Amino acid sequence: xxxxxxxxxxxxxxxxxxxxxxxxxxxxxxxxxxxxxxxxxxxxxxxxxxxxxxxxxxxxxxxxxxxxxxxxxxxxxxxxxxxxxxxxxxxxxxxxxxxxxxxxxxxxxxxxxxxxxxxxxxxxxxxxxxxxxxxxxxxxxxxxxxxxxxxxxxxxxxxxxxxxxxxxxxxxxxxxxxxxxxxxxxxxxxxxxxxxxxxxxxxxxxxxxxxxxxxxxxxxxxxxxxxxxxxxxxxxxxxxxxxxxxxxxxxxxxxxx
Amino acid sequence: xxxxxxxxxxxxxxxxxxxxxxxxxxxxxxxxxxxxxxxxxxxxxxxxxxxxxxxxxxxxxxxxxxxxxxxxxxxxxxxxxxxxxxxxxxxxxxxxxxxxxxxxxxxxxxxxxxxxxxxxxxxxxxxxxxxxxxxxxxxxxxxxxxxxxxxxxxxxxxxxxxxxxxxxxxxxxxxxxxxxxxxxxxxxxxxxxxxxxxxxxxxxxxxxxxxxxxxxxxxxxxx
Numbered sequence: 001x002x003x004x005x006x007x008x009x010x011x012x013x014x015x016x017x018x019x020x021x022x023x024x025x026x027x028x029x030x031x032x033x034x035x036x037x038x039x040x041x042x043x044x045x046x047x048x049x050x051x052x053x054x055x056x057x058x059x060x061x062x063x064x065x066x067x068x069x070x071x072x073x074x075x076x077x078x079x080x081x082x083x084x085x086x087x088x089x090x091x092x093x094x095x096x097x098x099x100x101x102x103x104x105x106x107x108x109x110x111x112x113x114x115x116x117x118x119x120x121x122x123x124x125x126x127x128x129x130x131x132x133x134x135x136x137x138x139x140x141x142x143x144x145x146x147x148x149x150x151x152x153x154x155x156x157x158x159x160x161x162x163x164x165x166x167x168x169x170x171x172x173x174x175x176x177x178x179x180x181x182x183x184x185x186x187x188x189x190x191x192x193x194x195x196x197x198x199x200x201x202x203x204x205x206x207x208x209x210x211x212x213x214x215x216x217x218x219x220x221x222x223x224x225x226x227x228x229x230x231x232x233x234x235x236x237x238x239x240x241x242x243x244x245x246x247x248x249x250x251x252x253x254x255x256x257x
Numbered sequence: 258x259x260x261x262x263x264x265x266x267x268x269x270x271x272x273x274x275x276x277x278x279x280x281x282x283x284x285x286x287x288x289x290x291x292x293x294x295x296x297x298x299x300x301x302x303x304x305x306x307x308x309x310x311x312x313x314x315x316x317x318x319x320x321x322x323x324x325x326x327x328x329x330x331x332x333x334x335x336x337x338x339x340x341x342x343x344x345x346x347x348x349x350x351x352x353x354x355x356x357x358x359x360x361x362x363x364x365x366x367x368x369x370x371x372x373x374x375x376x377x378x379x380x381x382x383x384x385x386x387x388x389x390x391x392x393x394x395x396x397x398x399x400x401x402x403x404x405x406x407x408x409x410x411x412x413x414x415x416x417x418x419x420x421x422x423x424x425x426x427x428x429x430x431x432x433x434x435x436x437x438x439x440x441x442x443x444x445x446x447x448x449x450x451x452x453x454x455x456x457x458x459x460x461x462x463x464x465x466x467x468x469x470x471x472x473x474x475x476x477x478x479x480x
Contacts, residue, residue, distance in 0.1 A: 050466055050467045054462070054467060054469055085438060191466065192298065194297055194298055194463070195296055195297055195298070195301065197464065198300070199309070199310065199313075202308075204409075204438070205438070205439075
């Protein structure tokens, strides 16, 4: 009896604890010399795949990442967490600056087909561009059902029962495999990669590919016009009495005169 | 190896590991890096040992050692060679169940010191060799050859499958494996018999994310 095969998308992003700086020419954010790590939502996706493997539902976990050479560090982390092997789709830094969710979705859907996986797992979004598009577009490109914002996953005969976080509550849906699943924050708490696992992950196979290997054209489809810092918060003022407050609010036209 | 170097490694191993029975073969006391050791959470860069494979009790090794302790008649009065011995558990177990000669082979000099310490702690008498037997097969003959979790590395897997076929007629080979990817669809597998399956203890699962059981496979060389 063999279990299902899973592809997990792992994006390398600026570490969540780093203070982001916008480039002076407003073309993007500063990434040089900045600490990077795996997108936290993708870590949750890797963790879920490993838990499904521990429950013997999953037989093999393939981690994939698109981007520059350093993405391999993220893939090693995924393998230390329990992924069996990895595919690095190498994109040079200049091209990577303009790599968009549609490109990644096209690449990942080709990988999913080539590796004959039954499930694609990714984070619901990446914490750098907050696009929240890749998982959905993979489902569309493959014409597979999708279960997004998952906060609980159960397997029942060839189907997944997924609890989704939606506005104002929770929704339970069933999707038939093959399917695409994106993970929300509360699905699980990812494990740390400890020394024994990091060591053993060094020998797990990591294959290098390019977008051209999958026949994907990575010409940008969108143009970033500008990237700006959020507005700086204005300083407040201390007032001595309620009367003074009411007068100020009236001056500002916030309450009727 | 220089005597100084060796006594330094001994001290370093004893300092950074814990003597531990919390595994599938509690009959054996082994020096291992456990959750209580600070190296457990240290990154590879902060570790004084280069790839201390011997400091972890690999799931395939645990299953194989359990199997030896559970089936002493298969190893009694045999000449046993343990390749990639690591912490030395399978070699030590073979010795304890009455093997006539046991050689623990591991190319890592730190492993050879760890095996020596573990052997003393368990009152076993094992010959230790750091030669690369996979590259240069030993001239001596053995009745039984052990591989505890060696199929984690695709290159080793390839090497081993050719290596075992060159062993003398009727040599028995035992392989412990927890479902490593290079072993899953290995061509050698069709020639193997499954001898046992063990559920891995939680401590072992923590060291091997995603793995929950390990098997022992048997192969008898026939020419």
